[in-house]
Amino acid sequence: MNLTRTALVAVAILFATAIVPAEGQEHPPCSNATLRGNYAFTITGQILAPAPAAGAVSGVALTHFDGDGNMTQVDHVVHNGVTPAETWRPGSGPYHINDDCTGWMTIAAYPTVASDGGPVLQLYFVVGNNGNEIRTVVSGSPSSPPFSAVITSTGTKLYQFPSELPW
Numbered sequence: 001m002n003l004t005r006t007a008l009v010a011v012a013i014l015f016a017t018a019i020v021p022a023e024g025q026e027h028p029p030c031s032n033a034t035l036r037g038n039y040a041f042t043i044t045g046q047i048l049a050p051a052p053a054a055g056a057v058s059g060v061a062l063t064h065f066d067g068d069g070n071m072t073q074v075d076h077v078v079h080n081g082v083t084p085a086e087t088w089r090p091g092s093g094p095y096h097i098n099d100d101c102t103g104w105m106t107i108a109a110y111p112t113v114a115s116d117g118g119p120v121l122q123l124y125f126v127v128g129n130n131g132n133e134i135r136t137v138v139s140g141s142p143s144s145p146p147f148s149a150v151i152t153s154t155g156t157k158l159y160q161f162p163s164e165l166p167w
Protein backbone atom coordinates (compact mmCIF):
# COMPACT_ATOMS: atom_id res chain seq x y z
CA MET A 1 0.00 0.00 0.00
CA ASN A 2 2.80 2.45 0.92
CA LEU A 3 4.70 1.55 -2.25
CA THR A 4 1.63 2.28 -4.38
CA ARG A 5 1.03 5.62 -2.65
CA THR A 6 4.72 6.57 -3.03
CA ALA A 7 4.64 5.66 -6.72
CA LEU A 8 1.50 7.75 -7.29
CA VAL A 9 3.06 10.75 -5.52
CA ALA A 10 6.25 10.37 -7.57
CA VAL A 11 4.26 10.23 -10.83
CA ALA A 12 2.22 13.31 -9.79
CA ILE A 13 5.39 15.27 -8.99
CA LEU A 14 7.01 14.22 -12.25
CA PHE A 15 3.91 15.26 -14.21
CA ALA A 16 3.66 18.62 -12.42
CA THR A 17 7.30 19.49 -13.05
CA ALA A 18 6.97 18.52 -16.71
CA ILE A 19 4.15 21.00 -17.38
CA VAL A 20 5.26 23.92 -15.18
CA PRO A 21 7.99 26.07 -16.79
CA ALA A 22 11.18 26.47 -14.84
CA GLU A 23 11.66 29.73 -12.98
CA GLY A 24 13.23 32.33 -15.23
CA GLN A 25 12.46 30.33 -18.36
CA GLU A 26 11.98 32.62 -21.33
CA HIS A 27 8.75 32.58 -23.32
CA PRO A 28 8.93 32.65 -27.09
CA PRO A 29 9.07 36.19 -28.48
CA CYS A 30 5.77 37.87 -29.28
CA SER A 31 4.86 39.46 -32.61
CA ASN A 32 1.76 40.86 -34.28
CA ALA A 33 0.79 37.26 -35.03
CA THR A 34 0.48 36.58 -31.27
CA LEU A 35 -2.94 38.28 -31.42
CA ARG A 36 -5.10 36.57 -34.01
CA GLY A 37 -8.84 36.06 -33.75
CA ASN A 38 -11.68 37.50 -31.67
CA TYR A 39 -11.29 38.87 -28.14
CA ALA A 40 -13.97 39.95 -25.67
CA PHE A 41 -13.01 43.05 -23.66
CA THR A 42 -14.39 44.54 -20.46
CA ILE A 43 -13.77 48.31 -20.27
CA THR A 44 -13.81 50.31 -17.03
CA GLY A 45 -12.57 53.67 -15.88
CA GLN A 46 -13.15 57.36 -15.79
CA ILE A 47 -12.53 60.42 -17.94
CA LEU A 48 -11.10 63.04 -15.58
CA ALA A 49 -10.84 66.12 -17.82
CA PRO A 50 -11.90 68.23 -19.66
CA ALA A 51 -14.97 68.92 -17.55
CA PRO A 52 -17.65 68.46 -20.27
CA ALA A 53 -16.42 64.90 -20.96
CA ALA A 54 -15.58 63.91 -17.37
CA GLY A 55 -17.31 60.91 -15.84
CA ALA A 56 -17.43 57.17 -15.39
CA VAL A 57 -16.94 54.83 -18.35
CA SER A 58 -18.00 51.19 -18.52
CA GLY A 59 -18.43 48.94 -21.52
CA VAL A 60 -17.63 45.89 -23.58
CA ALA A 61 -16.00 45.38 -26.96
CA LEU A 62 -15.61 42.55 -29.43
CA THR A 63 -12.26 43.02 -31.18
CA HIS A 64 -10.82 41.07 -34.09
CA PHE A 65 -7.01 41.01 -34.51
CA ASP A 66 -5.85 39.79 -37.94
CA GLY A 67 -2.35 38.73 -36.86
CA ASP A 68 -0.80 41.26 -39.28
CA GLY A 69 -1.15 44.47 -37.24
CA ASN A 70 -4.75 45.46 -38.03
CA MET A 71 -7.77 45.32 -35.76
CA THR A 72 -11.50 45.96 -36.10
CA GLN A 73 -14.03 46.10 -33.33
CA VAL A 74 -17.49 47.00 -32.15
CA ASP A 75 -18.04 48.44 -28.69
CA HIS A 76 -20.87 49.44 -26.40
CA VAL A 77 -19.64 52.01 -23.87
CA VAL A 78 -21.82 53.69 -21.24
CA HIS A 79 -20.58 57.16 -20.24
CA ASN A 80 -21.88 58.73 -17.02
CA GLY A 81 -24.75 56.26 -17.05
CA VAL A 82 -25.84 57.32 -20.54
CA THR A 83 -26.08 54.55 -23.12
CA PRO A 84 -24.83 55.24 -26.64
CA ALA A 85 -27.33 56.08 -29.38
CA GLU A 86 -25.77 53.40 -31.58
CA THR A 87 -25.97 49.96 -29.94
CA TRP A 88 -22.63 48.73 -31.36
CA ARG A 89 -20.15 51.40 -32.50
CA PRO A 90 -17.61 50.19 -35.08
CA GLY A 91 -13.94 51.10 -35.00
CA SER A 92 -10.59 50.01 -36.38
CA GLY A 93 -6.89 50.73 -36.35
CA PRO A 94 -3.35 49.41 -36.35
CA TYR A 95 -1.57 47.56 -33.56
CA HIS A 96 2.02 46.53 -32.90
CA ILE A 97 3.44 43.92 -30.51
CA ASN A 98 7.07 44.00 -29.37
CA ASP A 99 9.20 40.88 -28.74
CA ASP A 100 8.60 41.23 -24.97
CA CYS A 101 4.78 41.07 -25.45
CA THR A 102 4.21 44.78 -24.81
CA GLY A 103 2.64 46.90 -27.52
CA TRP A 104 0.30 49.64 -28.64
CA MET A 105 -2.82 50.12 -30.72
CA THR A 106 -4.75 53.06 -32.07
CA ILE A 107 -8.54 52.90 -32.31
CA ALA A 108 -10.59 55.25 -34.47
CA ALA A 109 -14.36 55.00 -34.01
CA TYR A 110 -16.62 55.21 -37.06
CA PRO A 111 -20.09 55.65 -35.58
CA THR A 112 -23.13 55.97 -37.81
CA VAL A 113 -24.65 58.30 -35.18
CA ALA A 114 -22.60 61.49 -34.79
CA SER A 115 -23.33 61.83 -31.05
CA ASP A 116 -21.42 58.57 -30.46
CA GLY A 117 -18.21 59.98 -31.92
CA GLY A 118 -15.04 60.40 -29.93
CA PRO A 119 -11.34 61.02 -30.32
CA VAL A 120 -8.92 58.52 -31.80
CA LEU A 121 -7.55 56.58 -28.82
CA GLN A 122 -3.95 55.52 -28.20
CA LEU A 123 -3.70 52.39 -26.02
CA TYR A 124 -0.73 50.53 -24.60
CA PHE A 125 -1.00 46.87 -23.67
CA VAL A 126 0.61 43.71 -22.39
CA VAL A 127 -0.20 40.33 -23.95
CA GLY A 128 -0.26 37.32 -21.64
CA ASN A 129 -1.17 33.66 -21.47
CA ASN A 130 0.36 32.85 -24.88
CA GLY A 131 -1.78 35.44 -26.67
CA ASN A 132 -5.03 34.43 -24.97
CA GLU A 133 -5.24 37.57 -22.79
CA ILE A 134 -4.54 41.26 -23.31
CA ARG A 135 -4.58 44.08 -20.75
CA THR A 136 -4.80 47.67 -21.98
CA VAL A 137 -4.69 51.24 -20.73
CA VAL A 138 -5.83 54.34 -22.65
CA SER A 139 -2.91 56.73 -22.89
CA GLY A 140 -4.58 59.63 -24.72
CA SER A 141 -5.20 60.57 -28.31
CA PRO A 142 -2.68 61.18 -31.07
CA SER A 143 -5.06 63.51 -32.91
CA SER A 144 -7.20 65.51 -30.46
CA PRO A 145 -6.69 67.98 -27.64
CA PRO A 146 -5.23 66.43 -24.49
CA PHE A 147 -7.57 64.73 -22.08
CA SER A 148 -7.01 62.97 -18.80
CA ALA A 149 -8.47 59.52 -18.22
CA VAL A 150 -7.99 56.35 -16.25
CA ILE A 151 -9.50 53.70 -18.53
CA THR A 152 -8.36 50.08 -18.61
CA SER A 153 -9.61 46.93 -20.24
CA THR A 154 -8.98 43.21 -20.19
CA GLY A 155 -9.53 41.06 -23.24
CA THR A 156 -9.86 37.29 -23.45
CA LYS A 157 -9.58 35.26 -26.63
CA LEU A 158 -12.80 33.67 -27.84
CA TYR A 159 -12.60 30.29 -29.53
CA GLN A 160 -15.09 29.67 -32.31
CA PHE A 161 -13.92 26.31 -33.61
CA PRO A 162 -12.50 23.23 -31.87
CA SER A 163 -9.33 23.59 -33.96
CA GLU A 164 -8.65 26.96 -32.23
CA LEU A 165 -8.64 25.46 -28.73
CA PRO A 166 -5.20 25.53 -27.08
CA TRP A 167 -5.37 21.88 -26.00
